[in-house]
Structures are given as structure tokens and as C-alpha cells.
Amino acid sequence: MSSIAIFGSYVLSRRDDTQDVLRDHWVLIEGKKVAAITKDRPSAAEVHDRPGRFILPGLMNLHNHCFSEAVARSHTEDGNGRRNNQSIVYTVLLPLTKRGADLLSAEERLAVARLGILQLLKGGATTVMEPFRNTIPEMFDAAEEMGIRFYGAPYLFSTSDAKAGSDGVVRYAGDDGAVDLATWNVLYQRWNGCGEGRIGLAMSPHATDTCGPDLLRACAARARELGVPITTHLAQSRAEVETIGKRYDGRTPAEYLDWLGLLAPDLLAAHCIASSDSDLKLMAVRGAAVLNCPRVFARSGVTAAFGRFAEHGVRTVVGTDGYNMDLLGELNAASMISKLALQRAEVASAPDLIEAVTATAAALVKRPDLGTIAPGATADLTVIDMTHPHLQPLFDPRRALIALGNRANIDQVIVNGRLLIDAGRYVHGDEAAITTAGAAAIGKIWDLPEAQAAFNG
Ligand SMILES: [Zn+2]
Structure with missing residues (x-):
């Protein structure tokens, strides 16, 4: 069985069903589960001992x-594409997404989907x-x-x-x-x-x-x-x-x-x-x-x-x-x-x-094994690197995370005990290739006459 130990300067745990931030603890993952939270360094096949990490439940x-986000991005900001101040959901996004899905090949749709999942993971999510x-x-x-x-x-x-x-x-x-x-x-x-x-x-x-x-x-x-x-x-x-x-x-x-x-x-x-x-x-x-x-x-x-x-x-x-x-x-x-x-x-x-x-x-979603770090919980974790200059010095990690943090601070994303993002990068594929392929497929939708009319007309 695989085992991973991660050191957290801060670990978001729970006590009496409320959040409890532990200082300087290890989280040990065995297989797909959290096996233990320990003060001492556990033995594990893979050890991540980096300073200033904040380990959160996924x-x-x-x-x-x-998909529709990719169609809209950098087109719909600043009110672009709106008519009579109406929402663009029904006038632009749903029709264009429908046309786009029909127009693209299965491989191109998969390219857009991969780009989306890559963004979601790099945005810190384990579950979407x-x-x-x-x-x-x-x-x-x-x-x-x-x-x-x-x-x-x-x-x-x-x-x-x-x-x-x-x-x-x-x-x-x-x-x-x-x-x-x-x-x-x-x-x-x-x-x-x-x-x-x-x-x-x-x-x-x-x-x-x-x-x-x-x-x-x-x-x-x-x-x-x-x-x-x-x-x-x-x-x-x-x-x-x-x-x-x-x-x-x-x-x-x-x-x-x-x-x-x-x-x-x-x-x-x-x-x-x-x-x-x-x-x-x-x-x-x-x-x-x-x-x-x-x-x-x-x-x-x-x-x-x-x-x-x-x-x-x-x-x-x-x-x-x-x-x-x-x-x-x-x-x-x-x-x-x-x-x-x-x-x-x-x-x-x-x-x-x-x-x-x-x-x-x-x-x-009726999954009490998610959303918490505890022995026996499913090993979905989001690890934040709190050592960035804009997060230091640091008194309260939760306040710092919400008031000052962003996606650039995502260090690791782990799902089902498997490391997907490490040091901020997706480790099972080529990020640049995924991004280029997804963008090229979306470009075909942007070239549609109705997209030109909606966004540039
Ligand atoms: Zn929605």
C-alpha cells in the first residue's frame, strides 16, 4: 500500500465538531485514507517536508x-455581449455552448474538458x-x-x-x-x-x-x-x-x-x-x-x-x-x-x-469522509504554501488564507491518496500541451459568426 507523509506547519483538524488548527503536525496517508495525524515524523514511502505548509481537507x-467559462472568458467582461442590460446566460452562453459542442469533434471537446479540469485542480479543488x-x-x-x-x-x-x-x-x-x-x-x-x-x-x-x-x-x-x-x-x-x-x-x-x-x-x-x-x-x-x-x-x-x-x-x-x-x-x-x-x-x-x-x-453530498482530516477519512487534501511574501509574516493562517491567498499559493492537491498537483504543477500530464489544445478548440467557437456578432458586434 502506498504511503505519503506531509508536514504541516498548520493542519486544519476538528475537535468537538469545530475547526481546530494544529501547529507542526504530520499527516500520514496510507492508500486512499488518512491513517494518522502525528506530532512525530512517521515512516512513509514518500515524505514531503516543506516549511510553512497549511494542510486543509480537500x-x-x-x-x-x-466549458461555457472558456467560451466566455475575456469576451464578456465589462458588459461586453450584453443587450439591454440583460443577463448573457440565455442570449449568448447557452446558445454558443450548444453550437460549440455540436461543432467540435469528440477529441476537441475532450481537450476543452481537460483544460477545465486542470484549472479546477490548480484552483485548489479536490471535488467539483x-x-x-x-x-x-x-x-x-x-x-x-x-x-x-x-x-x-x-x-x-x-x-x-x-x-x-x-x-x-x-x-x-x-x-x-x-x-x-x-x-x-x-x-x-x-x-x-x-x-x-x-x-x-x-x-x-x-x-x-x-x-x-x-x-x-x-x-x-x-x-x-x-x-x-x-x-x-x-x-x-x-x-x-x-x-x-x-x-x-x-x-x-x-x-x-x-x-x-x-x-x-x-x-x-x-x-x-x-x-x-x-x-x-x-x-x-x-x-x-x-x-x-x-x-x-x-x-x-x-x-x-x-x-x-x-x-x-x-x-x-x-x-x-x-x-x-x-x-x-x-x-x-x-x-x-x-x-x-x-x-x-x-x-x-x-x-x-x-x-x-x-x-x-x-x-x-452526504460524504462525511470528505471535508475533514481525521484517521479513517478519505485522503483528499489541499495543501497551501504560506511562505509566499504576500502571506508573511503570518499570525492567523485561516485569516491569511481567505484575506490574502489565491490560486498561486496552491502547493499540493491530493485526491483518494494520489498526488495530482505538486509544487503547484499538475504531475500526470503536460500543462502547456493541455492548455494549448483546449484553447485551440475554443478558438473554433470564437470564430463562429454568431460569436463574432455577440462579442464584437
Ligand atoms: Zn451555473
């Missing part, structure tokens, strides 16, 4: 979009939940091959081609998601449990305004039959709130999901920025969770404050959505934006945010 990024078009199943291949823990969430739509009209309203017709549900089932059969258990699926109806009642009920029934999490986009714009209100007797998007039985502890709902206070209270009562992704909204001038959801008692975690997959950068933004929005410095504290992407996230 960070969990439960909402990200590798990635909602994506079901025409990009290569996301699973890349995740299996590259070693990350992956909840693939292939979308279901009530229409196969969700587009907003000039009024911003999404309309749909067709098979009401029957083909998407069949595709999801095929992918589940093919992938669930692969990669020595690292690969799983989440049920992924796209959003409240692109999925009708029958499809949402069918999704929930199937997910609960299999015991997989349900993830969706909820109240991500004012337009969505208006659309759902008009369609369903004045219900809010949260009330719509509650009416259909989806607002429950197995629901991970992205964004909720247009949720009312009473919606958030309802979510807290039902045990549903918010996936807070502050930077994609900040980019558009919209506030998505972790602290607002947390203060309503809603279980809240942090994901990168379509913003460069730097989970430490996202936590920093979650902290700053919460303090600005609530005008209080103590909200969204460093321990709160670290808890969100470790123990809370692990609880949401």
Missing part, C-alpha cells in the same frame, strides 16, 4: 462550468460539481483520466434549445426533457462509480424557467430513487422571478420548486440572488442549500452575498461558476462582497468560508 467547489450540456460527455472522460473527484451534472431542459426572446423570457416546447432524462440515465449507467468511486452524477434540471413542472417532478423522483444530489439554478435573475410568477400563479422560483417537492436537503441551488427574504427563510426550513458564486455576478455589477444567505440560516457553500476556477480567489470575493453588502466586517469570516468548502460541502 476544498470542494460544488458549482462550476468549465460541474453542470454541463449533455452533448459534452467528455467532461466525464477528462475527470476520470485526470484524477479529480467529480460530480457530473448533465443538464435536463424542457426544451432542447433554451433561448430567450427579445423580451428576455424563455419559452419552450418539445418533448419536455424526455430525451434528456434518457441521456442522463445512460450517462449514469456508464459513469457512476467509475474512477475507483471518484466519478458520480448529480441530477441537473437546468433552471426554474427552462424546466417545467412535469420534468422537475420526474427529475426529483429519479434522483431520490438513486440517492444522488439534485442541483439547479434558482432565482438567478429578476427576469426569472417575473417569468415564474406569470406562469405559476404568482409563485416565486423557490415557491415553484417547493410546490413540486424539490425544496429539500438534497437540493443544491445555484445563486438565489433574486430570492426574497421569505424565500430564503423557506429554504432554511426545508434544508435546501445555496451555491454562492459571487464573482460572476460581481463581474456584472450584481451582489451575490454569502453572508446574506448564511444569516438566513440557509446552508451555503461557495463555487466558482464561470469565473476562472480559482476557489481561493472566490472565497476572498465571498468575504469582501459579504462585508460590503451587509456593511459589517465580521460577516463571512475566514472560518465560516473554510467550513463552507469543506465540512458543509461534504455534508451536502
